[in-house]
Amino acid sequence: MAETTASERDGKNIESPPEIDEETARKAEEHKSTANGYFKNQNFEEAIEYYSKAIDLNPNIAAYFGNRSFAYLKTECFGSALEDASQALKLDRSYMKGYYRKATANLALGKFKIALKDYGMVMKYRPNDKDAKAKYTECNKIVTQQAFARAIRVDEKEKKNIADSLDIEGMVIDDKYSGPKLQDGKVTKEFAESLLEFFHKEQKLEKKYVFQILLQIDKLFRSLPSLCDITIPEGTKFTVCGDVHGQFYDLYNIFQINGLPSKENPYLFNGDFVDRGSFSVEVILTLFSFRLLYPEHFFLSRGNHESETMNQMYGFFGEVKSKYTAQMGELFTEVYNWLPLAHLINNKILVMHGGLFSNDNVTLEDIRKVDRNRQPPDSGIMCELLWSDPQPQPGRSPSKRGVGIQFGPDITKNFLQKNNLDYIIRSHEVKSEGYEVLHDGKCITVFSAPNYCDTMGNKGAIINLTSDLKPKFVTYEAVVSFYSKIKYGSENFLRAEYSRENS
Secondary structure, three states: OOOOOHHHHOOOOOOOOOOOOHHHHHHHHHHHHHHHHHHHOOOHHHHHHHHHHHHHHOOOOHHHHHHHHHHHHHOOOHHHHHHHHHHHHHHOOOOHHHHHHHHHHHHHOOOHHHHHHHHHHHHHHOOOOHHHHHHHHHHHHHHHHHHHHHHHOOOOOOOOOHHHHOOOOOOOOOOOOOOOOOEOOEOOHHHHHHHHHHHHOOOOOOHHHHHHHHHHHHHHHHOOOOEEEEOOOOOOOEEEEOEOOOOHHHHHHHHHHHOOOEOOEOEEEOOOOOOOOOOHHHHHHHHHHHHHHOOOOEEEOOOOOOOHHHHHHOOHHHHHHHHOOHHHHHHHHHHHOOOOOEEEEOOOEEEEOOOOOOOOOOOHHHHHOOOOOOOOOOOOHHHHHHHOEEOOOOOEEEOOOOOOEEEOHHHHHHHHHHHOOOEEEEOOOOOOOOEEEEOOOOEEEEEOOOOHHHOOOOOEEEEEEOOOOOOEEEEEOOOOOOOOOOOOOOHHHHHHHHOOOOO
16 A cells, blocks of 8 residues: 555544654654744745645644645645644643644634634643733624624615715815815826826825725726726736735835836736735725726726735734725725636736636636625636636646636636636745746746745746737835835734744
8 A cells, every 4th residue: 555645644634643654754854943044034835845744754743734734824735834834832731832733724714713713722721821811802793793794684685885984075184184175076197197296105094085986986896897808009008916904115116217107108017916015005005096997998906915804914904994994995895706716818828816716618708797886705717717826737726725616727728728728827826036937838826025024035026028929027015114114914924823933
């Protein structure tokens, strides 16, 4: 009988652990030590590789699975992190870090009740652990808020939109406000460009103007299909940007490097505008302003972070409430529900945030018909457009994130042939150079947030296209801001878990 590998054993309850000789155990420890070194230097992919080697040699050590779970958390592979933490606890029920990491993974996946139970286990055995108590308290608050929301929820058809309840005319502009002003309630070129500089000085846009922008962008998004068409005219440059994640100073740098948006310099930003970074409000208002100013030359696509659960967990709601009001946060949720899910460039390039599908028969028309005015579901076309990732091997695999799928080069090839496309562009994943080309050049990832979360050390990238549709990559380093970097909301206690050391 062939010996099983660690990947085959992950998540399974091994009734009788194999006996490991002393030399094999020693080599496994060496691999773990090597992995710890990579982890300390924030090279998480290499750390995962060497933790896996340690597990292959000795699958009996809870800490090996716990450490790899931690590395998966750092790469946002929450599904794999959850599997490893669960396996660590099967090996050793007293392994407290297993509960921490299991809870953190469930938290990131929006499974708050399960996360609360795991934090409760830590508190049971370590009642004086202040960190565990803080996480338990924060998680319990979210569970309570959700229960209250369910209790008072009305039928969606009867629910009144925030947009319909606002009294814009009754909002008064502060006499001391001296920043950019809408002209007759509309975004102008002067407003958009001065807003960019205003935010660069870390100034705050007047609340009335924010609400006016949100109402106008909501109306615009409602008029669009789920799949939008873009045409690049002859001799024109078109730029595709990936995740920005609230890193306003890096967004500002993109415009410095590549030019301000205009009719002659069009852009598509491919989702995940907010969360993680400290200036998500500034990022999204800048992007919405240019979208209103250039409705035929500046485009925005929904990412998995343009959702209620992710905004609760990763800082955007907290930031909006801190800078403005909770009501405004709810209005952002309504607006995000209407963001287009994908864009089709010159009928040849499909651009989406996540990736391809669990079904072989999905067509462009299927995407165009998706009813997107909702929170992202756990499966189906909309979910996979926002969450899926490519893999190097053929076929499909369960997602390491716990949502969506992983798709191989054959899946990409078949989808392109079926829909008469040249290639796809997607975002969603940190890449060391800011971009990655996979599947024989048919699947391109672009990620535009350099030094993601102030820890990853990656470059950012954008893609320049002309009418020949050949991608040209522009990369750049992170901009160091001289202003404060405050973390809002639940992101604080997620980051606390990330700061714990591996065994």
